[in-house]
Amino acid sequence: MTHYVSELLRHEPIPSRVLVSVITGVPPELTDSAYDGLLADPAMQEVLDGDALVPSCSSGLGRATPPRRLVSWLAALKDARIQTDVHSICAPAFLTVLDNLLPRPAPISHRASASHERLRATRKDSSLVRWRSSFRARTTA
Secondary structure (H helix, E strand, O other), rough: OHHHHHHHHHHHHHHHHHHEEEEEEOHHHHOOOOOHHHHOOOHHOOOEEOOOOOOOOOOOOOOOOOOOOHHHHHHHHOOOOOOOEEEEEEEEEEEEHHHHHOOOOOOEEEEEEEEEEEEEOOOOOOEEEEEEEEEEEEEEE
């Protein structure tokens, strides 16, 4: 996980400027839990039932398996002082998720300018395109 955290910090060296918000298969009642507690919860354990994993949550849209690697990644990001959120794909509504993703006002003493640049994946065998949003703040006079 440290490799992924390092790569993110290489592109944006100021952790407070980054928010990673994940919508995944955590049980809705556990989204406010600390990541260690979330990973320790029985619903988040990888348990086989025949050939399939026991779901960590389910809704009318389907079943989700325990997202242990994503939650571990979020814990590593949080340890690096990067803002993180986890939300359940099994929750009935996503309005709270959208509230967390809305732009936050910059402090009055700063003027903000945002630029978006498209970055090609560094591997030659990958055709993926990554988007990076960089945020620059300048102190106003």
